[in-house]
Amino acid sequence: MSPLAQPNGTATGAAAARYSGARVSRVEDARLLTGRGTFVDDVVRPGMLHACFVRSPLARARILGIDASEALALDGVHAVFTAEDLNPDVREQWYTLTGKDVPDTPRPPLAEDEVRFVGDPVALVVAEDRYIAEDAVELVSVDYDPLPPVVDYVTARDAEALVHAGYPRNVAGETAGRPAAELDPIFDGAPVVVRETIYQQAYAPVPMETRGMVAEWSAPDGELTIWAATQSPHEVRLFCSRLLGLPEHRVRVVMRDTGGGFGQKVMPLREDMCVMLAARKLPAAVKWIEDRRENLMSAGKSRHEHGDARMAFDADGTILAAAMDFVQDVGAYPTPWPVGTAGVIGMLFPGPYRIADATFSSTCVFSNTTGRAAYRGPWQFESVAREVLLDIAARRMGMDPADLRRKNLLKFDDLPFSNPNGMGVYTDVTPLETFEHGLTMLDYDAFRREQKRAREQGRFLGVGTCSYVEPTTAGMNLLSTEGATIRIEPSGKVNVYVSGGSSGNSIETTVVQLTADALGVDIADVNTVQGDTAVTPFGGGTSGSRSGSMTAGAVAETASVLRERMTAIAAHCLEAAVGDIDLIGGRAAVRGVPSAGMSVAEIAQIAYFQPDALPPGTPPGLEASGRYRAREPMIWTNATHVCTCEVDPVTGAVTILRYIVSEDCGPMINPNVVEGQIAGGTVQGIGGALYEHLAYDEDGNPVTTTFMDYLLPTAVEVPAIEYGHLETPGPGEGGYKGVGEGGAIGAPPAVVNAVADALAPFGVEITRLPITPESIVALVRGAQRTVTG
CATH class of the missing domain: 3.30.365.10 (Aldehyde oxidase/xanthine dehydrogenase, molybdopterin binding domain)
Structure with a gap:
């Protein structure tokens, strides 16, 4: 354990603070809990107009013509904008977070010539109120010439059709580590090599408040005021000034309350661009509020990806090398540039383990589906692939997964430790310490005894863990x-x-x-x-x-x-x-x-x-x-998630019994806030493991665009989360580290491993998410058929 790390306490040797470190009540709760918050939809401006989008019903088609005459004839309609009205006004289009020189992918405000996914914005209708705008949308006639869509990203590189003509084989970009051949001698000579291809489904941030914006142009002074649901008001301001060619001081962005973002609201997306561009052409402020169907259909997806992951082990279970070939679906219009994040997934794959040799490749592939967008812990798949593979490896070697991790996890005394894929140097983290802390909170040995008794009674309990390191507060980008x-x-x-x-x-x-x-x-x-x-x-x-x-x-x-x-x-x-x-x-x-x-x-x-x-x-x-x-290239944080569950192999029902998070995010400014962030991310991760799926049919039609189809975990399914804190100060101010994304990173593999552990007597291995009751029943039946056959 690090000299300053203390379970469930504060760092020793630090001067006592009067408020920092205390469970101070949130100052914003009074207005939010009494309904006095101000969200974008609460903003009302004189003579305000309302916008609604005409969206493509086809995954891929040529636009032969747009007839807006009936819509324009409807009383109360002010304008119908198409690509030829708005797109030529774009001056510059790049994000401060990524920088001007990133080789970004296409991102027109409105579809030009061709639509590329169901929900692609084709036209913008502006009317006196939302109801008239919705009616007018139905009156806009778009002549489409259907084209064969590229729906399955797994086969997209071999498809004849191209999502974007300038990207051969539908590849948006690739990155790689050292040549894989350099590791061949290690893998060829290793006593044990475990290799699996692990798939994760598409799912989405689903914030309580959908996207929204009010934009008001003042012609006399040449100023644009924007009220936005955003995570970064200054990013919106800079982006808008570049987009419209306005001096930055002529753009004002006001962000009051935002009902969740989770990455989806970090950067302006295409619809936001349309509202900004249209505002200067209208006599009054214009408001756009996304409905839930639009959010699920068009606001972006995440997580849709797979990795061919492999590890080489010595006879005693020591990891000798790790490698992953990673492929992700970036949809038609990803935001931001996806190639960098895909590279980070490969670079982080070795995780918090003592691995000296590793490599990776990553490939981003276009498809005729909604674009990939940022989502809490966008590199999360590295933990899914690694931690699921480790549990599979442990069972094949006849080891307890906890013992395999104990043998390989980094401890504080091992630091500094260089990530073998070039992600930097780990400092001020406690992977083994948080792991042991989490298992102690569970009483791991007692659970194994309980599990054995339960199996004798025909009940199937399981335990799964996930340990990860997370990069936070990067000091080497444009927002340092x-x-x-x-x-x-x-x-x-x-x-x-x-x-x-x-x-x-x-x-x-x-x-x-x-x-x-x-x-x-x-x-x-x-x-x-x-x-x-x-x-x-x-x-x-x-x-x-x-x-x-x-x-x-x-x-x-x-x-x-x-x-x-x-x-x-x-x-x-x-x-x-x-x-x-x-x-x-x-x-x-x-x-x-x-x-x-x-x-x-x-x-x-x-x-x-x-x-x-x-x-x-x-x-x-x-x-x-x-x-x-921020003077350090990266501030690292780490945690271990521990999940126990019971699985009914007949119905496929999964009941989470206990959920423990042992976290080291440095000294906590406010433990209530830290635990709230962990809880929120963990629930999203549980949803991704068991419930959520942004699914498409073979023609590229989204089939989960309402909460009747897109399942979210509710208070009934979510367990009480137990928190354990170790506090190792980081190198930044106050020793504070980030904590906002970890829950969403650690939960999916912990849940998957718990379910797989429960079903271990059946010989089941889980390599594809989500784990639905249907998939569990199929896995058990398949394993039983294999045994009887």
Whole structure:
């Protein structure tokens, strides 16, 4: 165990903070739980118009013509825009997160010449209200010439048809590690080699609030104001300014409350582009709110992929080498550029294990389905493939899967350790320690005894684990800085301005806690302003598990300036040395003399209204801006998920019995928030393992576009999640690490392995998700037929 890692506690050796580390109630809950939040659909502007999209009913077809005359004749319809109206207005189209020079894939606002998936936006109808717009959509006549679609990404590279003419064999891009032949001697000479192709189905983020935007063009001053459901208001602003060719200061983006994002709302998608482009052609603000069917049909999918994974083992179970050939479905219009993330999946495949030799290849393949979009832990498949393969390997070698992992997991004393596929150097993680902690919480040996008794009674229990390392807070991309502005008002109250992007991750509460501690003031005296690009400093928003650690750095950087100024004023007024002044509880006091002090409000009065009373060289006012730069290439976090379940082999029903997460995300700013993030991601991962499937038929028609067809886990199916915390400080500000994506990474393989363990007596191996009751029954029957045959 690392010297500073303590189970269920806080890091030793760190100065006690008054609020950071405490279970402070979320400051946003009062408005959200009482229905006083402001979401995009709550925004109303004078004379506001409403937009609705005409979408393709075919997976692939040429557009021969569009007749909007009947729609335009409908009373209340203002405009019908097609590709020829909007697409030529595009100036630049690239994302700050990925950069201008990335060889991005095509992404027209509206379909040009050809539609490429069911739901492809073909035209934009604008009317006085949503009902008229919906009716008008039905009146737009589009003449389609059907073409054979490319639906199955697995065979797409051999298909005659091309999703995009400029991409031979439907390949969007490829990456690879070292030549696979270099590892052939290891695999050829290994006592044990285990190889499986593991498939994961397509599923989606499904936020509670669908996508939405209000855009209002002010012609007199040439300014565009956007209210957006987004995780990154400054990304929307930059993207829009480039898209329209507007100066950045002529675009204002306002983000209030966002009901979930999970990656889907990090970047503007094609429909957002259409609303931005159309706004300048309309006499009033225009609102677009996506309905649930549109969200499931067109907002993007994730996870649809497979990997040919293999590992070589010594006779005692030591991993000698690992390799994976990975292929992912990127749909017709992926956002963002998918090739980089696909490469990360291959690079991370060795995971938290002591593996010296590894390689990978990754291939992104187009299909005539909705485009691949970012989703919580977009590299998650590396853990699915690795952890499922390890359980299969353990059973084939006659080992307990826990013992195989114990033999190979990295421990703190092994660090630093270089990822063999070039993903960087692991530091400040505790893979073996969190693994043992999770198994102790379960009492693994006791469960194995219970499992044995249950099998004698005809009941089938199983346990599965997943251990992973997660890259967070990347310091090597275009979003490696974060800003904050803090203003102590004349009353002594504090406003802290950060970019925001909170979509359920409680960044409001986090900022208030951090600022109260940094300034030594009462948390009730701190307010945060977020999500308005007109007043907040540039920031990268919520993505990549970066918000907590980056915001902590920005607040600390900025608050240090104000602390220095306040202590200088207090020392001058109290006739004390600056080094003897303590800021705590909203007061500046002389150390050792409790009666000698002054409140922050008194200091503010002097700073603003008595400049002659300030010490020499101290500027008036109490306002400062700062910018934090992440100095490490990556901050690593890690966890182990442990799942137990019972499986009925006759009906295929899976009942999760216990679910444990042992996490090391460094010191926790707010354990309530950390556990909430773990829970949310874990539930999404359980859904991906057992329920969710964004399915298409052989003609490319989506068949799960309502909640009658697309199954989500509910409170009935989700177990109470048990949390265990180890806290190893990372290299960034406060030692904080990211935690937002881990639950979604660890849950699917843990659940798969638990189900497979329960069905081990039948000789069942699970290599294809989701694990539906139908698939379980088929696997058991197939295994029984094999035995009897």
